[in-house]
Amino acid sequence: MKPIYFDYAATTPCDREVVEAMLPYFYDRFGNPSSMHAFGQETRGAVEQARETIAAFLGAAPSEVIFTGGGTESNNTAVKGVAYARRKKGNHIITSRIEHHAVIEPCRFLEKEGFQVTYLPVDSDGLVDPGDVKKAITDRTILISIMHANNEIGTIQPVREIGGIARERGIPFHTDAVQTFGHLPFTVDELNADLLSASAHKLYGPKGVGLLYLRKGTRITPFMHGGEQEGNRRASTHNVPGIIGFGKAVELAKRSMEEEIRNLTALRDRLIRGIMESIGEVKLNGHPHLRLPGNVNVSIAHVEGEGMLLSLDLLGIASATGSACSSSSLEPSHVLMAIGLTHETAHGSLRFSLGRPTTSSDIDRLLDVLPQVVKRLRSMSPLYQSRDKA
Numbered sequence: 001m002k003p004i005y006f007d008y009a010a011t012t013p014c015d016r017e018v019v020e021a022m023l024p025y026f027y028d029r030f031g032n033p034s035s036m037h038a039f040g041q042e043t044r045g046a047v048e049q050a051r052e053t054i055a056a057f058l059g060a061a062p063s064e065v066i067f068t069g070g071g072t073e074s075n076n077t078a079v080k081g082v083a084y085a086r087r088k089k090g091n092h093i094i095t096s097r098i099e100h101h102a103v104i105e106p107c108r109f110l111e112k113e114g115f116q117v118t119y120l121p122v123d124s125d126g127l128v129d130p131g132d133v134k135k136a137i138t139d140r141t142i143l144i145s146i147m148h149a150n151n152e153i154g155t156i157q158p159v160r161e162i163g164g165i166a167r168e169r170g171i172p173f174h175t176d177a178v179q180t181f182g183h184l185p186f187t188v189d190e191l192n193a194d195l196l197s198a199s200a201h202k203l204y205g206p207k208g209v210g211l212l213y214l215r216k217g218t219r220i221t222p223f224m225h226g227g228e229q230e231g232n233r234r235a236s237t238h239n240v241p242g243i244i245g246f247g248k249a250v251e252l253a254k255r256s257m258e259e260e261i262r263n264l265t266a267l268r269d270r271l272i273r274g275i276m277e278s279i280g281e282v283k284l285n286g287h288p289h290l291r292l293p294g295n296v297n298v299s300i301a302h303v304e305g306e307g308m309l310l311s312l313d314l315l316g317i318a319s320a321t322g323s324a325c326s327s328s329s330l331e332p333s334h335v336l337m338a339i340g341l342t343h344e345t346a347h348g349s350l351r352f353s354l355g356r357p358t359t360s361s362d363i364d365r366l367l368d369v370l371p372q373v374v375k376r377l378r379s380m381s382p383l384y385q386s387r388d389k390a
């Protein structure tokens, strides 16, 4: 049986059209866009065309789009770049407890450098309260970074409101939109974002290329020093095929986004209902409706997430878990902890992320297989057995 992939939040396959658009830039059109000769000018034109497509999609000026090596680099550049550029103005950063590691870790790094970071809590659905953002602001606050949607539980944050609060106080607002760019309709103005991170491999583009939107007038200290590429904001020779692929992926997203949101939301809700109806003691993690169209995250009592993941994998179904029994720390996901799950509940979590290729029969198959997997694992669990007898 054909394997089924339910891990589109981790990465997506490249669309065939994306690969076809990229191919000539490996062979004939290989020039360095910084070169003055015709080979260079040809690729420079193509890079600028991709930048225009992407900027228009974001409602931004092309000069406000910086190509990077992915979402992690964009987040690092935003957080550390603004912190260092505004160091004389203050040393306080506001973020949330459920950010991706690519925001949390730069913040932890900055704490060692003398910055202070407030990690705001979230409610049980994973929402940041804009009121908490307001209260956390001090005269020393130099950056607010709150993600657009969470990669694990799918909750979509009230970033427009948070960005508005930041703007009123003259504080740059960054949002990690890696999970929403190309999946939800927005412009940077609608989100009140001064900085925004995105990554091509989450929207059927290639890996290793991303962008940082940087609103005109917002200053960063680049952490890559070298050539003058990207207006002196990100040194290194452009990843030309990657950037061309990113532009193509955005073009395709623009075309299919509305239909995709409709399809994925319907499939997602059917999957959630199906799991709830066929398996007892299940909890949906994340917000019931303010969530990514393709995200399903559940905690299933009395089973380990990794046991389910591996059993499903053997049956040809790929999923993800916030459980971390095999990691050295044994700590479950910081996101699941932040929404108030117990260790036990967090260890029984599974994420299914749906994507453009997901079909209704994929959902049928999962709804057929998952209850059997859970039943088998529960039948082997001494805890579950003793609970029955109690």
Ligand SMILES: Cc1ncc(COP(=O)(O)O)c(C=O)c1O
Residues within 6 Å of the ligand: 009, 010, 069, 070, 071, 072, 073, 075, 100, 102, 147, 149, 150, 151, 176, 178, 179, 199, 200, 201, 208, 210
């Ligand atoms: C919310 C979020 N931010 C950042 C990243 C990192 O992006 P990249 O893999 O392009 O470095 C990811 C990837 O999983 C993500 O989901």
